[in-house]
Amino acid sequence: MQLFVREMDDIFAEEILNWSYDAPYDFYNNEFSVDARSELLNNSYFAILDQQEELIGFFCIGESAKVPNGTYFSAYPQDYIDVGIGMNPMFTGKGLGLLFFSYILNHIREVHGPCPIRLTVAAFNTRAIHLYEKLGFVKEMEFCQKEIVFKTMIRKLPR
Numbered sequence: 001m002q003l004f005v006r007e008m009d010d011i012f013a014e015e016i017l018n019w020s021y022d023a024p025y026d027f028y029n030n031e032f033s034v035d036a037r038s039e040l041l042n043n044s045y046f047a048i049l050d051q052q053e054e055l056i057g058f059f060c061i062g063e064s065a066k067v068p069n070g071t072y073f074s075a076y077p078q079d080y081i082d083v084g085i086g087m088n089p090m091f092t093g094k095g096l097g098l099l100f101f102s103y104i105l106n107h108i109r110e111v112h113g114p115c116p117i118r119l120t121v122a123a124f125n126t127r128a129i130h131l132y133e134k135l136g137f138v139k140e141m142e143f144c145q146k147e148i149v150f151k152t153m154i155r156k157l158p159r
Contacts, residue, residue: 001096002051003103008058012047013040015055021089024124027148028086039064048100056096057087059104067120069145075152080118081108097131105135116156123149 006012017032017040030036039045044064048057065084066076076082087100108117121128123142129151137153144150 001099003056003100004049004051005107006047006049008040008043008045008047010037010041012055012058013037013045016040016058016086019086019089021092025089025092027122027124048103055088056091057085057100059086060084061108065119067143067145067150070120070143070150070152073141073143075120075141075143075150076118080116080154081112082118082120083108084119093127097128098134101131101135114157116154118152118154120150120152123151129153 014032014037017030017036019029020026021028040058042064044062045058045060047055048059050056061081061083063082065082070076083104085101085104087097091100105117109115117137118140119132119137121132123129132153135155137155140152140154142149142151
């Protein structure tokens, strides 16, 4: 499967906001709103498409990739590029995560050069955590927001 990065647009944003995940991943379901749409169109989100122009997922970088409450726990020291990802629920659990996230990491490296990367993941999402560990991420810290435990994971530059 070939993947491509595209600028986020209204059509991709609306599709993403209507995705519906099965439990326990329904935590990641969104409610369509003007604010949610504006967030996706704030120039920090990008769509990932396959060769048939089907929306496979998205990623964001910077502030949009951070859980707001994490700043109270000093979860986001400087010197990292924060990344957040979401995969179309039609493709989750089918062994495509490694290809999908590797592609995103390679794209970030092409745009920003070699850099340390950080992500934040809900602690219950062991499937994602396993993928991140395969790609060299290690747990840095944990914090809570609204009774949900989050982990920050980092991938430093190779020495």
